[in-house]
Amino acid sequence: MNTPRQELEARVAAAVHRLFSPAPPAPYVRPCPDLRHGDFQTNAALVLAKEAKANPRDLAAKLAAALALADLADQPDIAGPGFLNFRLKPAYLAQQISLRATDSRLGLPAVANPETFVIDYSSPNIAKEMHVGHLRSSVLGDALARLYRFLGHTVITDNHIGDWGTGFGMILFGYKRDGDPEKLRQDPFGHLESIYRRVQEEAKADESIREAAKRELVLLQQGDAANLELWNRFLKYSLEALDTIYRRLGVKFDHTLGESFYNDALPGVVADLLKLGLARESEGAVAIFSDGKLPPKDDPFLVSRDGKYDDNPLLVRKSDGGYNYATTDLATIRYRHDHFHAKRVLYIVDGRQQMHFRQLFAAARRWGYGAMDLEHVWFGAILGADKKPIKTREGGDVKLKALLAEAEERAGKIIAEKRPELPEAERAALGRVVGLGALKYADLAQNRNLDYVFSWEKLLAFDGNTAPYVQNAYVRIRSLFRKAGLEQAPVAEVALTEPAELALAAKLLDFADSVHLAASEYRPHYLCLYLFELATLFHKFYEACPVLTAAAPVRDSRLVLCDLTARTLRLGLDLLGIEVVEQM
RNA sequence: GCUCCCAUAGCUUAACGGAUAAAGCAACGGUCUUCUAAACCGUAGAGUGUUGGUUCGAUUCCAACUGGGAGCGCCA
Structure with missing residues (x-):
């Protein structure tokens, strides 16, 4: 269609x-x-x-x-x-509306040639509680996964969590000294983070603590049973806590293959790179250098200093024998190719890592993975009101948990004002959907490349291009159907005469264009814009064209239009990871 | 120093090389005895940081510059 x-x-x-x-x-x-x-x-x-x-x-x-x-x-x-x-022509619009009225995909057929996508997003560190910085990646990645899945592609989502690395030496050292198993179970992030912070602070001043932490890390990497057991416990509790947040966010993953998953593969990756001549030793480390095949200006392994080009290598093994995250990333690319048979891999990661990904992708091409399309889908920073990276008043990160709670609470308060007659439990449920929807939508509705100035007023402003505005259009339609005692639209001839009807119908038919555009550019804001315009046109239609009180043929035609609008809004929001409610 | 990103109404943003640059918020003025006013209608408000270039046509592409941000070997 x-x-x-x-x-x-x-x-x-x-x-x-x-x-x-x-x-x-x-x-x-x-x-x-x-x-x-x-x-x-x-x-x-x-x-x-x-x-x-x-x-x-x-x-x-x-x-x-x-x-x-x-x-x-x-x-x-x-x-x-x-x-x-x-x-x-109005007759064409009417005929096309009728076709979609009975189509669960609303006129968007699945692609003929599906491809396999791996989408890599969220990627928190398990020793630190998720904060506002993880929101964009999680929400964008989830929306893109939903979009591509709906288009008919095979989508594999993978949360590449930070569950390995130098930080764990400090945590192991600190936990052995003053850890508390009960606290760990109850609040793994809070406990590990406070331990991590304390040791980090002490290590700054005390060489011996730095050394001790390093020894714990080496023990862990060598497979020491006690450290491995502790690390496994950290991982288990942290994953459970992450799960709680993701459930609340409505974000899902097919896999959670963190850095530790690739541990055993790292020596082989470096050996392979050395054997192929892609990497060589330099100052005790192993690194990938330019192969001179690109113009120096476009070569990510060169950097210009004082008018001449210097090496800008990608390190794959440190001089102490440890591995860098580039090594893990290369191992991950190989795994996604060999195991998932990925045709495309999307990395939903902030824009500061552009240089890293340019090097990584160039290295992967030289390594023989050029047939795989690797894309860094980058986004801007989240800033505070002072236009600097956002922090709490105490200077810490804004916790995602607190953010979600506040969104729900603020939305709940507004609902309590507007709908005091609703039972408490129902208001809370509405607050959850509306607050969370507003939070996600505010992030998705703007071009991801722009920096994002965080403000509660903006996030929960329920006017203009926001989730509640779009959700409200859906609610109004559902209310019409409740009032009419109908579950769905009658089977009826569609006839369009009023300008508001024609404008709404024309917009409904553009749904697939907006989904394709949003997906192909990895920019869900195109879909947000479409839904906002659709909701606006519906509100205008609702104002200008009586539905239930119209004479029978017009009434039924308008009910078809309303029903298709509701299903388009619901599906569109669903593709963004946002729910609808039956009343609000 | 080099590289990358950003710059559009007071504010937040949109514009898939095209026509008189489009919305929302804020401001001002209207519309609830009529399917929920989290709605609708109207007024005012910019010529897209600067200077050039390509083009029949540039907010969009190219070059230089200005301002802001980020990144630049053993952190991730």
Whole structure:
């Protein structure tokens, strides 16, 4: 099933094909930025005229004459320098609405050639409680996983947790000295983090503590039974605590293969890199250097200093024999290739690590994994009101747990004001869905590359482009159906006459375009924008067009429109990881 | 020093090389005896950091510059 845009594009392509024997690159049809001009436009004539050195308006006229689209749109206008503007016919809109009214995928068929994606997101450290910095990765990654899954791809989600590394030496040392098994069980993050902080503080001043921590780490890495047992306990309790948070967030993973999972593979990775000549020893460490095949400007293994290029190697083994996270990342790439047969891997990681990923991906290509498409889907920082990385008043990280609690509580308070008659338990349930939805949506609704200034006012502002606004449109429709005593829309002829009906119908048909756009660019904010516009058009329709009080044929037609709107809003929000409620 | 990212109404943002740059918030003024006012309608508000270039056409591409942020061998 094509969207109107896809259908018009196919018709334009066919016409272009008839007019030009070597068919030029596919022309495109896009929505008119200004609806006064029409619903869709193509600039195909402008592009073709440039190629053929012809008059664009003449070409546009020829193209218009060659188009066969009487069943879906009026004969196009030729406008400006040679645009063709299309206006869809109400009968076509109505027919397309009817087709989607009985389609559970709302007019978006699954892809014909599914690919296997691995999506890597969230990735907290198990010795530290999750904080606000993990929110974007978790929420974005989850939304992208849902989007690609819905499109019909095979999606494997993997939480690459930090469960190994130098920090654990300090934790082991500190835990042995003043750990408390009961506290560990009850609040693993709180306990481990306070231990970690204390030892880190002491180690700054005391060389012997630094040494002791290092010895614990070496013991752990050598497989010492006592340290391994402790580490396993840290892992077990931390994973349980993480689970609680993820359940609350509504974020899921197929796998949680942390750094420790790749431990045993690391020596082999380095040996392989050395054998292949990709890496060599340098100052006691092992590193990957430039192979000179790229222009120095584009070579991630070179950096320009004072006018000449210096090495900027990627370290894969430290001079003390330990491994870097680059090594783990390379082992992970190999595993995802060999074991998951991934065609594409998305890393949902903040933008500060761009250099690391450029080096990592270049190293992976040279290592022979060039057929796999590796993408760093990066996002901006979360800043406080002072535009500096966000901290609590005490200077610590803002805990995710506290954040979720506050979102739910604040939403609950607003609901209590608006709906005092609801029972307490119901209000709490609504607060959870609305608060969490607002929190996630605020993050998803803006371009991920921008820094994000955190503020409660903004997060829980329930006006404008927010989750509650969109959820509310859904609630209004459900309320109509409750009032009508109907579970779903009647099977009815769809007839569209009012401007508000036509605008709503046209927007409903664009759903698949927005999903494709959001997925292909890894930018869920396109879908948010679509849902906001859809909700706005629904509210306008609701204002202008009575539903239940209209005469029978109009009433049923409008109920079909309402039902499709509700299902589109629900599915769209679901693809973002946001729930709906039946009333609010 | 080098590399990367960002710069659009008072604020937060949108714009998939196209037409008179689009929304929300805040401001101001309206609409609840009519399917839930977490709604709707209206007014005012920018020419996209600067200077060039490519193009029939640039917020979008290229170059230089300015301002802000981040990163640059044994942390992840």
